[in-house]
Amino acid sequence: MAKLYGKELQLMAAKARLLAVEAVYTAASGHPGGSLSSMDILTALYFNELNIDPSRPRWEDRDRFVLSKGHCTPALYSLLALRGFFPLEQLKLFRSIKGHMSGHPDMRHVPGVDMSTGSLGQGLSAAVGMALAAKLQGKAHRCYVLCGDGELAEGQIWEAAMAAAKWQLDNLCVFVDVNGLQIDGRTADVMPTQPLDKKFEAFNWHVIKIDGHDFEQILSALDSARSFRGKPTVILASTVKGKGVSFMENQAGWHGKAPNDEQFAQAKAELEKTIKELEGN
Secondary structure, three states: OOOOOHHHHHHHHHHHHHHHHHHHHHHOOOOHHHHHHOHHHHHHHHHHHOOOOOOOOOOOOOOEEEEOOOOOHHHHHHHHHHHOOOOHHHHHHOOOOOOOOOOOOOOOOOOOOOOOOOOOOHHHHHHHHHHHHHHHHOOOOOEEEEEEOOHHHOHHHHHHHHHHHHOOOOOEEEEEEEOOEEOOEEHHHHOOOOOHHHHHHHOOOEEEEEEOOOHHHHHHHHHHHHHOOOOOEEEEEEOOOOOOOHHHOOOHHHOOOOOOHHHHHHHHHHHHHHHHHHHOO
């Protein structure tokens, strides 16, 4: 597949946002806020960065991706479907007993999922193991992780960060979706984690700070991470929770609830307008 850039990435992200909101609405359950805030990051990964093959989801030499903030499957599943890992129609069974797409990633049943996650803080540890294994085996593939800023209050994150630095895992790249909100409110109020750049620098990581909705900055950060040697890289991406749907933006209440009929109609209209504008219609 040819890599996407610029407006092509914006358009793909907008389509994925619509699919994610539709999935949560249909299931009457899910986590739209953090899914929408991280969508541009994930779009850049799946349509530009990751060396993957949808026809061979278990290809040994593929890049690995771990969704450590595992509740954001509306974003992950939408992009896996758009990337060709499974038909778009299967998204209608999100969180349904009739389907196999649970609310958190399941590597046994969903093609393209490299790690089952859900308990916050654990995904990074799994990715450290993957990256270390690749180093020991002399493999060239890379490992990518998406964490939430609220998730960084988990102690296991920092144990994994120490291990990654000790083993100089420069084949490991972590995005932190810094939207400033979690289920109980502002991260600064629930459990302050800032300054994240100073913390990761103290743990001997290569640190990059970007606007997580600017594709040029995302791709530039990925280029930097890929070429950096001797340390793991963390990309601190400043984002807007609920990005792309006006009434969800910067609202902690949309962390984990589904829109009603009226709200879905408005969200759908807004996202369809964005899609049409990006298509030039």
